[in-house]
Amino acid sequence: GAVVSQHPSWVICKSGTSVKIECRSLDFQATTMFWYRQFPKQSLMLMATSNEGSKATYEQGVEKDKFLINHASLTLSTLTVTSAHPEDSSFYICSARERTSGTDTQYFGPGTRLTVL
């Protein structure tokens, strides 16, 4: 199956600093990637849709200046949490959309645990 990687797998930072998370599709090209946030014991919440070569589309209530998304190539999207605060601590997961003839599937990365002190 298709593989999606994320880096780093976990990060601890001080309040006020920025953190960048990378999402890569390893064996397929993804024109569309998605960023999710997941709180403990809850399901995934879509934050934004990242399209290669264009601006990301953010879900209602998600601050685009706080969560900067760049999709610079067909295999890489990045999420930068700017001026992070403790309330930004969460599990961030990306997915990449693979479209072939007859199938349209999203594969997820392993997630990044962000802790802001």
Next chain:
Amino acid sequence: EDQVTQSPEALRLQEGESSSLNCSYTVSGLRGLFWYRQDPGKGPEFLFTLYSAGEEKEKERLKATLTKKESFLHITAPKPEDSATYLCAVHLLSSRLTFGEGTQLTVNP
């Protein structure tokens, strides 16, 4: 409003005790329905995509079925390693996924 509801929230089975998980949905413009498995602290692992009512797919001890209103994930003779949270997601025309809250499955040896 698009809604996806999974039941039960939690399910405990004995090893070898077969059961089914339910995912009911009310959406406009369904392109497909996904099942994922998620282990604690990890990203969801893709299991199945179903595209049309009547479709069935199988993988080892798991079988997924789809009707116009719901999907079932049947688990036959489960093993402890099948313990995980199973997530259902509907794929909409907008290309986004809308997830259910998941069913936490525990299989005791």
